[in-house]
Amino acid sequence: MFTFSDICLRPAKAEERDHLWHFIYVENEWKVHDAPYFPLEHQSKFQFRRHLFKRLREAKTAIVIDYHGEAIGYLSCYWEDQSTRWLEVGITIFTSAHWGKQLGRKALTLWITHLFEHYDVERIGLTTWSGNPRMMKCAMALGMQEEGRIRKVRFHQGQYYDSLRYGVLRDEWQALRKKDGKLRCVG
Numbered sequence: 044m045f046t047f048s049d050i051c052l053r054p055a056k057a058e059e060r061d062h063l064w065h066f067i068y069v070e071n072e073w074k075v076h077d078a079p080y081f082p083l084e085h086q087s088k089f090q091f092r093r094h095l096f097k098r099l100r101e102a103k104t105a106i107v108i109d110y111h112g113e114a115i116g117y118l119s120c121y122w123e124d125q126s127t128r129w130l131e132v133g134i135t136i137f138t139s140a141h142w143g144k145q146l147g148r149k150a151l152t153l154w155i156t157h158l159f160e161h162y163d164v165e166r167i168g169l170t171t172w173s174g175n176p177r178m179m180k181c182a183m184a185l186g187m188q189e190e191g192r193i194r195k196v197r198f199h200q201g202q203y204y205d206s207l208r209y210g211v212l213r214d215e216w217q218a219l220r221k222k223d224g225k226l227r228c229v230g
Contacts, residue, residue: 045157050149051109052118052157055099059107059114063099064091066137073116073135076175080199108136108150115141118154123168130158131168134178148181155185156220159213166210172197173205182209186219 045052055063066073068085086094098105098119105119116136123129132154134147155167169187171178174197183189187209195203211219 045153047149047153052106052153053109054102055107060096064088072138080197118150120158128164130164148184151185159216166212168210171207187211
């Protein structure tokens with residue numbers, strides 16, 4: 044478990060399985076901003092239990108974001124290319140009631156710090172699109188650099204958007220954390 048202010052990252056609890064499945068596959072307001080140009084691949088509760096929920100319970104490549112005792116979303120990491128140690132992160136905060144409060148920024152700060160401590164990588168990346176200005180702002184506020192912009196490759200609701208790649212190097216991340224002095228990882 045890792046905490047920062049009012050955010051806690053923790054493994055999923057067994058009794059949260061249906062709650063998490065519901066907010067991912069049924070009441071999925073988050074999908075409006077999280078790559079809506081890709082259809083969500085629905086999973087049955089059984090499939091969810093065997094795949095993503097299992098990862099959330101193990102809390103190694105996916106972890107629950109807890110805000111005041113409620114699971115409001117999750118973080119993940121995945122290899123873009125494991126042979127070259129290219130690690131990416133993702134975040135999902137389920138409902139707009141929790142957007143715009145810097146909860147994602149706090150959660151990503153904990154997660155990226157944890158990943159640098161546990162993976163032998165020199166860079167961690169985050170990919171988003173120009174239709175998600177909050178995520179772009181969050182990446183920049185974290186100290187990530189815009190490393191790539193592929194123009195007009197995401198077509199959604201009759202409009203083209205850019206795909207954006209952000210990244211931060213290990214030494215940059217450590218310098219930023221030392222400078223701000225606000226992060227207190229407990230876990």
